[in-house]
Amino acid sequence: MTFTPTRRSLLGAAAVSVPALALASCGGGEAERNADGKIELTMAAWAIATTPEFEVIVEGFEAAHPDAAITLKEYSADDYDTQLTTDLSANSAPDVFPLKNLEPYFYYQSNGALADLTDQASALREDGNIDVDLLDLDGGIYALPYRQDSWVVYYNKEMFAAAGIDEPDGSWTWDDFADLAEELTSALAGTDYRAKGAYMHNWQSIVQSFALAQTEGADLASGDLSYLAPYYERLLAMQDAGSTETFSTVDSQSLSYQAQFGTQKAAMMPMGTWYIGTLLAQRESGDADEFEWGMAPAPQQTTGAGPITFGDPTTLAINAELSGEKLEVAQSFLDYIVSEDCSKALAGIGITPSYFSDEVVDTIFSLDGMPDDELSRTAFADTEVEAENPIGEFTNDIVTILEDTHSEILTGSSPVDEALTKAEEQLENEGLTA
Incomplete structure (x- = not known):
């Protein structure tokens, strides 16, 4: 499978010079395990020292899945998509990677970089606490949100x-x-x-x-x-x-x-x-x-x-070439990021999550320094959000x-x-x- 930039890349003409990107095949069957006997996935991230959400997500998932481990691979916050595209070209892309907003979503999906998550997302479409419809691309879903700022x-x-x-x-x-x-x-x-x-x-x-x-x-x-x-x-x-x-x-x-x-x-x-x-x-x-x-x-x-x-979700996608046990772990990881537990953990550090149950909203409004009026809660959790991109x-x-x-x-x-x-x-x- 090739990953070929369109007439203009998501970052402009400079990235059009990147050659056709061959995605690495991870193979099927049983996955290799690390020294601790765990199935290990790599996940792209940026500015890890000042962006605590990544470690919060990983720690929460690993606590609930002791047989799995997630290793963060740090990218430049400013050049994230350019560097990720380069890694796809070099067959060194992470197993799972965030999309900062919807702007590059079509680009990655149309070039075959994103695993199809339509079936995995089907139950979420019926859950009034989370919105995945902004990610609908011709009836398919190819990333799931862990944040939904507005x-x-x-x-x-x-x-x-x-x-x-x-x-x-x-x-x-x-x-x-x-x-x-x-x-x-x-x-x-x-x-x-x-x-x-x-x-x-x-x-x-x-x-x-x-x-x-x-x-x-x-x-x-x-x-x-x-x-x-x-x-x-x-x-x-x-x-x-x-x-x-x-x-x-x-x-x-x-x-x-x-x-x-x-x-x-x-x-x-x-x-x-x-x-x-x-x-x-x-x-x-x-x-x-x-x-x-x-x-x-x-x-x-x-x-x-x-x-x-308006507001774009921040999402997590699975490398389209992942298969076997690693794919199963990646799918479990994405199930976690859209869960109430993950959203409560993110809300606890002041991050706007993707799942807006009453308990999650209560969590963020219980933080020291937050307002306590109903209008603030309405603005935060009870408005219609359209896509920025x-x-x-x-x-x-x-x-x-x-x-x-x-x-x-x-x-x-x-x-x-x-x-x-x-x-x-x-x-x-x-x-x-x-």
């Missing part, structure tokens, strides 16, 4: 109180959010705070993924980008009003979203739930201030909609083009309509539309 709005309760403004109740639109950011900026100027009403980070997802998730009929692959216009126009107006830092300021000064919210430079901030663990850790270390905070569901485009947000052959190519569009618009280099029309023409010319 975007919420973090807000500083003490800043709202100081400004004399009611906290959000979750039934808001983006226009409401923009108005509130301006009101907060003005009101906070008369307090001891030196803060903006909101902080909007410079990632394209903060505009494009919300627009895609919340606009009825929007399709990333359609070539029609008009659904993005109102979201960009609103953010530009917020920049002009001074209620959020400008894109150029965030970019040129390399502003950290962690510092903007954690050191009380912004009263509100849309961000993924992965920030929960970071915020709690930084409060403990002193890198973030201690203050009362909460989470609200993402604002919607229209009144009464949602709450709809819808599965498709050209998703990565489209996202790359739209990253340039994002910068053009928010720096003021091009008017919104002009920039979107230019991007639509580029998508059509490069054959990237459905």
